[in-house]
Amino acid sequence: MTNPNAKPKIAFYWAASCGGCEITVAQLGMRLVTVGELVDIVFWPCVMDFKYQDVEALDDGEIDICFFNGGIRNSENEHIAKLLRKKSKLLVAFGSCACGGGIPSLANLFDAESVFERVYSTVPSLDDSRGTFPTPSSQVPEGEIQIPVFYQHLKTLAQTVEVDYYMPGCPPVVEQVWNVLQAILSGKLPAKGSVIGADAKTNCDVCPRRKMGPSERIKEFKRPHEVDLDPDVCFLAQGVICLGPVTRAGCGLPCIEANMPCRGCYGPPDGVVDQGAKLLSAIAALVDTDNPEELQQIMDSIADLVGTCYRFTLADSVLNELKYG
């Protein structure tokens, strides 16, 4: 029987992601000491020495909450996602990669072979003198080594196992991590399936910049480094694509305060099924031309359209679904 006074058991895991989500937890600083007193961390490979066997030895559902960051790019990611799902009462997709695929899912623009070709053969910074090319299994003097199988495309956590909560952000900002931990400890989590640690409205709701007027339309889109950006005016009004209109608020606008447009890491608000496609409506609203040729030129001025519109959500997009089924 479970001891009602036992501390909640918490797990953290890092799959296909950069590690920034782990750093945001570490940014809790001295508050981590409080967390450590209130919860029992049973698995956190980035910080403490645990082995997969330690997780396997747990009872099913023994972990109260698992924070899982990263997408599912290989067979190891999938194996651990399934294992942690089985062992956890609540599974949180933690960070943009687990929620929408994140930056690693931009590789879904290419097949796995092209990714390997680029990374291990043609990338300019490569020391190719060793001719290393990974294969799932290889012979070494000590025997056969097997490494995880690299999948054709990256999947989100929810495309692999059932997810209870989604906590977006690249990474989720530390104050939201703290808010969510407190909500967990006080038993105040919303209904399953909800987005936590973020707001319902979009970044424009809290952005202090002057919005575009009815006649402020544009003839060319520019990248942020190509414009001397006015820090008081909406980026879109300055011809710089900002994902603020299609991105949940909750981050506290660190990018916008640094005079850089929102790149969309907090994901789309409720009601938007495809963040990139929704953004097209905002872009088209601004375009000022009745000339088909000029329209082509304006559209050409957007560098890396998919990468811009789906920077953090490509794996979770309908576009991705049409490609990979």
Place this chain on the structure above:
Amino acid sequence: MNHVDKTSETFADQVRAIPGGEHLEMCYSCGTCVSKCMIQQKVEPEYNPRRLLRRVMLGQREEAFEDPTTWLCSACDLCYPACPQEIHISGVIGAIKQLAVEAGYESPLETVTVDESLCSGCGICVAVCPYEAHSLIEKEIDGRMDRVSTVDPNKCMGCGTCVAACPLGAVARPGIGNAEVLAQIRISESGKVIPTLLVFVCDWCLRADADVSLLESYPKNVRIVHIPCSGRIDPQMALIALRSGIDGVLVCGCAPGECHYKRGTYVSACKIGLLGRMFDQMRVDDGRVRFVQIGTQDRGRIREEVDTMLASLAAWKEARS
């Protein structure tokens, strides 16, 4: 004491004094504008710019303010190049409408409304509206000051371009809300036969009645969804349609220069154009979502477009199998 006697100023003088109204009496009532007008043909037989201008000249103020012509003109300007006197008729009608609004008359059109509890105040609706009907205001909502969009119902023509643009579904008008349009797309969920082709057709691009009725004659593999303007299309709708098993989506809007809602067709051209570029970059099957602009003179063109699209989808399907 010297003061201007306003009563001596005629109705026509007042219209002329407003920018756009200055060409009022150049009209010699030939009626060419009426013959070009889509509203007269499709919506309101009583719609008649020529008669409205006469009413102003005759000082029939109330009659002019109550005339549907004053309110229904969307400034598409199909009549403008046809007018032998080169009168910018929508400008004159706009001047009459301004006086009507000042006199307390209200637009009879069904216009969009903003759900302030959803609105983030991003201003995309302000940017996209062809009529400058949207504006952002500061207002106290739930005890705090917030910036939200508001709509001037006397400027809104109900085209729905803002409904498509709003990221939060905060803007809607009856009949063209997101849920209402999606209900016509998500066919697979209702257990019905999934059509091959979904056609979004704007209410104004097909001048000939025969072309409109032709759409109804297509077999069940073509589903027609009527929208007020191609600008109402949200690219998400096309993606949702393809995801639900529909092979292709054809969006029909007005020809450049003929858009009933001034810029809806340009906005849509950009949206669908960018969606196509996304398909290319992602290397998913191209040509499954197309936008065509049909001119008022292009009688029968809709049949060609639908047939061409069905043929290309059949070829695409065959190549895949």
